[in-house]
Every structure is written in structure tokens, then in C-alpha cells.
Amino acid sequence: MIDPIVMKDTYFRDAHIMDPGNGVDETGNLYVKDGIIVDFGAGLGLPEGAEMIDCDGAVLCPGLVDMRVALGEPGYEYRETIASAAEAAAGGITTLAALPDSRPAIDDPALVRLLTARGEETGSLTILAYAALTRGCRGEELAELGLLREAGAVAFTDGCQAIASTRLMRLALTYARGFGAMVVVHPEEASLAEGGAATEGELATRLGLPGIPAVAEAIVIARDIRLARLTGGSVHFAHVSTAESLTLIRRAKDEGLAVTCDTAPPYFDLNETAIGDFRTYAKLSPPLRRESDRMAIAAGLVDGTIDAVASDHQPRDADDKRLPFALAAAGGSGLVTLLGITMAQVHNASLPLPRAIALLTSGPARLLGSDAGTLVRGATADLCLFAPEHAWKVVAGELPGKAQNTPFDGRALEGTVLGTWKAGRRVYTR
């Protein structure tokens, strides 16, 4: 007989309880028993035997759902392991969706099951697996979408590569539709992006860096919206970064097409000047854009065009980055800064707090078909407790986890995670 897991029941006192997916935004107490949210409310008393956490008015929301994360495993363990990514609990994240363009690519049902199981082993993280849209993420022939879906793949994507062939993309959207699955696109026209290191324009010209025209993004988005209309398939654009992309997506949504998108913190917090003097830690894919695009993305968070904010975590080793700019690997780490940078839009711009939390919890959960990201009674108690006004500073080299390649080094942030709970068990304490 297996020993039952000993777990303390927890009573959160005086919390700002926030569950935007269910319209909850109130001050009160919340009770977790056996890893399940039993009840919450202003009048809820301290149950006998429960451990009390005095929240002192801090925000208690669902554990964050990060819908775009590259794990180092399998294949790039020198960059990060699943165990080190699990330290993402420090960022309040309890569920993440892992990209399939690893080595090997996640294009076999057994790999989907493995990845999911590896998440469970950490005890602090639910890993949802994206599966490869094409075999080996090579963009040539469709992967076994049905079998992969059956094994638990939440959606299909080739990771950091758009499908170059229009015919293949049409086929993918059509076939995936039969399994009710969404196709996630890295919107960047490959032949325009080839060899590029920065957004084409004055800055790239001054630095002598090969440019990628910003329109490389809108070209793929325009094409794939038309294919979604043609096929009835469901398409999601990852890390959108330009004003023009949002205009196209807004129009597609108005038309009622199954088109959604996310963005990542660098695209509403930084602009291209962050790469000035060849700072490779700010080399990302897609590259940082001009200020007018950054402002449009920030506005898209508020007006609802953008459905989710994902960290777009891309772990890189120092050796991947300590190279001349064009040779350095693109990508930034983002797990532990996801909440803080999003909160900067609450503090310094016009993003309402409930909308910010929705973009980090219920929004991505809905897209992924996950039952995470909610505080309904009877739900698994994945929780994030954070002090929205408490300040901290991002220091590369001192962040939790292995990947230290943050584009936000030196940034002062307001919004500090105080604790994270996975299925009622405390997995992070500040």
C-alpha cells in the first residue's frame, strides 16, 4: 500500500483574490484542503488544523500559465534542464507549454508522454507539450498529428520556424482541424529573415547589422489568416511584435475566424535601442522593433487583440551569447521576469490589473484547453501570491534557474512573487 501524501491544509488570510477568468476580484480568505480549493470569501473563517498564511492584502491569483517556453531538454541540457526550469516557480508559474523544436524534436507520441511525465516528476510544474507540426520540425511532411494529440499534445507548431510552403501550411491547418487542434506559428517569412540579426532600419544601418524587415512578420500572418479562412482551421500567432500584425489579427477576429495571438514581455517593454552597442542579450527572435511597434503591442494588451502574454523563454548559455552580434544566438530567458514586466504595464501604462492577470492565467489556459488558470471551488490549488508594489531588481547571474540570458538585466521592477503553490503544496517561498 502506498503512503498517502502528507499535505497541510492552507488558509490564506486577507488576500486580494483575483481570478479574472471567473470575474473574481475581491478581498477575502481562501481555503485549500488536500490540494483542492475548497472555498473563498470575505467571511470564510479559519478551519481547524489549517496552516494560516497572512497575505496582508497581497494578490492571490491562479498559478501563471506560460504558453511559450523552450526547455533545454532534450538536447540542450547545457543551457537548461527541466529541473532548473522548474525554478520558474520563483516567477509564479505552475504550468508551462514546452516547444517541440528540441533535439530530438517532439514528433513522436512517446516523447510527448515523456515530457509530460518529466514535468510531474518536478512536483512543481505541469508541462504541457506542444508537438511538432512536421517531422523533425523540418517543414517538409506532416507529423502524426492524431497520435500525438492522443498522447496529450496541446497544439502543434514547428517552434521557431514558420512553414515556408503555403501548400503544406494549408494541409496542416486542414488536417489539424479534424483533431480539433490549433496550429501555433512563429510568424516570420524565412527567406526575408535569413541571416538577419536586427530589425531593418536606421539602427541596423548604423550598427552595420544585416536587417530583417519588420514586414516579414505581417507577410506570414496575412497568408495564414487567409489559409485559416480557406480551411476553417485554427491558427495562433506567437510573440507578435508589430503594429501591422495586430491590425491584421484584429480584422480576422472581427470576421469571426479562429485566429488568436500572444506576445512576450520584450515586445511591450523594450524597443530596438536595447541592442545598442551590440548587446547580444537583447538579440531576440523576432528582433526587437521600433518604438511605435512597442506602443502598439502595449495597446493590444489593453484592447483585447492579444490573448495571452508568454515568456518566450529561450535559455542560452554564456558561450552562445559572447560572440559578435550576428553570430550570437537569439533568445532571452523570461520565466522569472514574466510577471514583473507585465506588471510594469499595470504600474506605468494603462493595463488594468485583472486584464494583466487574465493574460497570464485564464487567457493562455483557454487557448491550450487546460483546466489550469482558475480559482473555482473544486479546482486544483495552483496558486501565485505576489506583492504588486514590492520592488526588486533583475540582475543577470543572480536569477533563479540556470539560464541567465535576460534582456532585462538591471531593470527595476515592481511586483514580487511571495509564494507559489502547486496542487496545494508550497513550492516557492521568497
Next chain:
Amino acid sequence: MLQIEGMYPPQITAMLDLAESYVLLNRSGKTQRDLLRGRTLINLFFEDSTRTRTSFELAGKRLGADVVNMGVSTSSVNKGETLLDTAGTLNAMQTDLLVIRHGESGAANLLAQKVDAAVINAGDGTHEHPTQALLDALTIRRRRGRLEALTVAICGDVLHSRVARSNIHLLTTMGARVRVVGPPTLMPSEVARLGVEVFHDMKRGLADVDIVMMLRLQRERMTRGLVPSEREYFRFFGLDAEKLRHAKPDALVMHPGPMNRGVEIDSAVADDPARSLIREQVEMGVAVRMAVLDILSRRARRND
């Protein structure tokens, strides 16, 4: 010395004045041969460039430095050593002056962060080539007496040219009017924001200019489809006597070398002693590099 961008007019003027004095000393054979005695200068060339390397070598030797040439073919970079490993090695050797030529933009900036030596950028990717711009400016100033209010046309493959970028920064900073002339496929995005006028027609671009600076067209640009053929390029953008007629009657012609005769420049123009400054540019190169080595080693010399 990593880039011209960000330099102020008095800094540039001071450097040109010092270089001017080295021109006179070189011509009279009275160079102070012990200024850099006991100092080590390493030429670190990841790209072949006989003329720039030789120019730095000569400049260093005329000032009495110990000059070592490290070519990429003889170094361990081919064995997977990174630029920063190389930097660490050179640091351990207590190098005073490090001249770097590299195929990647920003390579000199990266190296400068990691070594104690004074770093001189001898060309990084398509970013900058500051000593070339200084020697071009010195050449012009000696012939025309000034840089201010001159009109200079920089012609050809501006997109891939570090020489063009450094010259644009220097000349606009010093008050010259700069035009860039070339096919739209060889123009960098938003180049007008650097303070230049853009032309795609040589005759219009050269109209009434004081100086015509030709750029080298590298053959691999053709294979990438940016220009359909050499003969088409020469027809529309190669400098010949006919096109040069649109410039001022006494307009001067420059080229950073090495030239592709019959591609971007006609031999009749390149070799015309009345118009071509190409040889003089080479002479000024040594003087400018002596001035740069002199200035960059001053702090170390003061500390001794």
C-alpha cells in the same frame, strides 16, 4: 578607437592635425623613432587585408613599437577558439595596442570590453573602418584646405561598406554635404537618417560635387542577386570620364582599394594623376595610423 560615430569635431580636427605633422616628418625622414619603444602592437587580422595591415605595421615600426602580425590562418581561431579566448591570450601577453580586422560588425567593440590593451578597429563587418575615414579626410583636407561645405559623393555598394559608414559619420560631423549614389538594392535601409542625400543616378548624384569616393563592389554581391551583372553595374554605376564630367571641373576621385578596374572604376580615371587621389590616400594612411597610435598610447606613456 572603435568608431567615428559619436566623435566630436575638435577630436577629429586634433587627430587630423597630428596626422598632418606625421606626413611632414615622414617626408623629411625625421620621424621620432622611439615614441613607442618597448610597446607591443599586435595586428589581429581575421580577414585578409594586405594594405591595411601593412599600413599599421609600418606606422607602428616608424614609431619604434614591436609589431607582431597575427593572421587568422596562422592562429588557433580555425581550431574553434573564440574571439574572446583569443582576447584572453593576448591580454596575458601584455599587449599595449591591438589592431583588429574582423568580418563581423561589433567584433572590435566586443574585444575592447575584454582586453586591457587599447583597441583600434581596422574594419568590423559592415559597421565601421575609422582610420580609413580619417585618412580620407586628411587627403581631402590637404587638397582642398577644409572639409566644411564641400560636397562629397560616396558611390557604389553603400549597403555592405564600413568605409561608407565611417566616412558618412566623419564628413557630416565636420560639416561636409554627403551624397550616397548607387542602385537601391545596395543602399542601407533609412540611410538618409544618417544625414545624407540619396541618389540612384550617377549623373545626378555627381552633379557639381567636389569629391567622388568610389567603393569596392565585392563579387559575391552578384551571386546574391543584388546586382544582375558586372557589365550592367559598370554601365550605370562605374565611374568613367563621361560620368565624371558631371562633377565640378576640378573634382577629385578617391577609392579605398583594392580596385576592381572595369567594374566600379575605369582605369583611365583611376590612373589620371590630375584627378585621382588614390596613391595619396595610401600615403596618408600611414600618417593617420601613426597619429592614432600616438594618441591611444599617451595614457600608458604618462603612467610610466
